[in-house]
Every structure is written in structure tokens, then in C-alpha cells.
Amino acid sequence: MYAGGEVKTPPAVHHTGGMHGMEQAPPVVLLQGVQKSFPLDHSHDLQVLDIVHLALPVGGYTVLKGPSGSGKTTLLNLIAGIALPNSGHIQVNGTDITILPEPQRDRFRAAQIGYIFQTFNLLAPFTALENVLLAMRFAGAVPKRAHRQRATDLLSRLGLSTRLSHRPAQLSRGEQQRVAMARALANDPPVLLADEPCASLDAATAQVVLMALHAICREKNMTVLIVAHDTAGLEGADQVLDMRDINRATGRLNGVEPS
Ligand SMILES: Nc1ncnc2c1ncn2[C@@H]1O[C@H](COP(=O)(O)OP(=O)(O)O)[C@@H](O)[C@H]1O
Numbered sequence: 708m709y710a711g712g713e714v715k716t717p718p719a720v721h722h723t724g725g726m727h728g729m730e731q732a733p734p735v736v737l738l739q740g741v742q743k744s745f746p747l748d749h750s751h752d753l754q755v756l757d758i759v760h761l762a763l764p765v766g767g768y769t770v771l772k773g774p775s776g777s778g779k780t781t782l783l784n785l786i787a788g789i790a791l792p793n794s795g796h797i798q799v800n801g802t803d804i805t806i807l808p809e810p811q812r813d814r815f816r817a818a819q820i821g822y823i824f825q826t827f828n829l830l831a832p833f834t835a836l837e838n839v840l841l842a843m844r845f846a847g848a849v850p851k852r853a854h855r856q857r858a859t860d861l862l863s864r865l866g867l868s869t870r871l872s873h874r875p876a877q878l879s880r881g882e883q884q885r886v887a888m889a890r891a892l893a894n895d896p897p898v899l900l901a902d903e904p905c906a907s908l909d910a911a912t913a914q915v916v917l918m919a920l921h922a923i924c925r926e927k928n929m930t931v932l933i934v935a936h937d938t939a940g941l942e943g944a945d946q947v948l949d950m951r952d953i954n955r956a957t958g959r960l961n962g963v964e965p966s
């Protein structure tokens with residue numbers, strides 16, 4: 708492997724090549740014929756999503772772009788099983804989440820999906836450490852005796868070792884975002900969804916936060932779908948998807964196509 712040259716210390720990652728060599732593995736996230744609309748009034752629906760096919764390969768780092776209102780958050784909510792499509796099927800790690808009863812869907816999400824919300828959604832009365840611990844307790848995916856050490860390690864890795872006992876209001880936005888990341892990563896989910904995680908951060912902070920996220924995801928071979936508004940965070944992505952290409956409803960939403 709290292710023939711023909713000085714043997715260097717291998718990088719501390721299990722997998723750096725994105726999807727290379729993994730083309731045969733079934734996709735971790737698979738959407739087929741997914742439609743989602745919201746009722747506008749008694750007789751009209753707003754169709755937001757019409758996605759014929761979307762597959763996220765194992766360990767792939769996918770960036771999702773698209774104008775405001777093009778359905779990015781709705782798509783993430785469907786993949787997370789927070790909302791259900793009107794028709795179509797969504798498989799996550801081989802499980803069709805659209806047919807799971809709600810309590811099972813909640814448990815499935817807790818263990819399988821890390822979700823970094825645009826607005827962080829941290830629990831205000833709890834410290835940074837407690838926010839991460841609570842996510843682990845709910846999912847039950849990590850042995851209980853390992854919780855505290857694991858939460859502390861994750862927060863420290865994200866530069867928060869001196870902020871463990873701060874509550875969200877005592878943290879900067881960049882720090883809050885990193886707590887939300889640690890919480891999303893706490894259960895080692897195979898799938899990580901991030902909704903414009905840097906929208907409210909300055910460019911320098913955004914860069915640091917995204918690099919930390921990227922490194923951890925590569926290390927764990929996580930399948931990542933990250934919504935990004937501009938080019939920040941696009942470097943190193945395996946694929947960039949645009950809602951205008953994958954969602955047939957986008958043109959209709961924006962009035963580009965006659966309905
Ligand atoms: N719960 C809802 N009820 C009605 N309309 C909604 C709801 N959620 C989203 N929408 C509409 O769906 C469209 C897509 O929203 P969203 O997925 O948040 O887009 P994006 O994240 O790309 O900005 C928007 O026009 C929005 O107003």
C-alpha cells in the first residue's frame with residue numbers, strides 16, 4: 708500500500724476516499740417516487756416535493772443546494788421521518804420509514820439519524836454536556852457507562868472542553884452550533900442531516916465548524932446530506948445536488964413551469 712516510498716504515519720481516518728470502491732454497496736438513503744404537499748386551503752395543495760429517485764451512497768458527503776422555498780428542509784424532514792410523504796417510499800439503511808408506526812419511527816430516528824437543525828434546537832435549561840447526554844439516553848444506542856466520556860470527548864474535539872457546563876444562552880452562536888453537532892453525532896448515526904448549519908455563523912467560524920464536522924463524518928464513514936446556501940462547505944464534497952435538478956416540483960413552485 709505504501710510501496711515505493713517512505714512509510715508515513717497513516718492518517719487517523721478509516722476512510723478518506725468518499726465513495727471510491729463502494730459503488731456496489733446499496734444506498735443508505737433511497738427515495739422512490741416521493742411526493743409531498745401541504746394543504747393551502749380547502750381546495751388547494753402546495754406541492755413542494757416531487758422526487759422520482761434519489762440515492763445517497765454509503766459514506767458519501769452530499770451537499771444540497773437550492774433557492775429558499777425549494778423544499779430542502781422538507782426533504783430533510785422526510786428522510787428523518789419527522790414528516791411523511793403523501794406518496795412514495797423512503798428507505799434508510801434498508802428500512803422503509805414511511806410504513807413504520809410513529810413510535811418506531813421516533814426510535815429509528817434517534818438511533819439512525821443525526822440531525823443538525825438550522826436553529827440548533829438545544830434545550831435551554833440544560834448544559835452543553837447535558838444536551839448531548841440526553842440525546843444518548845433517549846436513543847439507547849451507546850452503553851450507558853460510556854455516555855459521559857463519549858459526550859465529553861465529542862464536545863472537546865469540537866473545541867468546547869471549557870464550555871461543558873454552560874447553558875445555551877451562555878454560549879456564542881458558533882459554540883451552540885458545535886453543541887448541536889456533538890448532539891447529532893453522539894449516537895454514531897449512520898446518516899447525518901444538516902440543515903444550513905452555518906447560516907447564522909460568520910465565515911471564519913463556519914469554516915472551522917464545517918472542517919470539524921467533515922473530519923468526524925469521514926472518520927466514521929457517515930453518510931452525510933448537508934444543506935448549504937453558498938459555496939462554503941462545498942469543498943471536499945462527493946456530490947453536489949441542486950433541488951432544481953432533483954425535484955420536479957421546484958419549477959412549479961417558482962412559477963417557471965405552467966401548472
Ligand atoms: N408545514 C407547512 N405547511 C405549509 N407549507 C409549508 C410547510 N412547510 C413548508 N412549507 C412550504 O413549502 C415550501 C418549501 O419549504 P422548505 O422545505 O422550508 O424550503 P427550503 O428549506 O428550501 O427553504 C415553502 O414554500 C414553504 O412555505
Ligand SMILES: [Mg+2]
Pocket residue numbers: 779780781902
Ligand atoms: Mg430550509
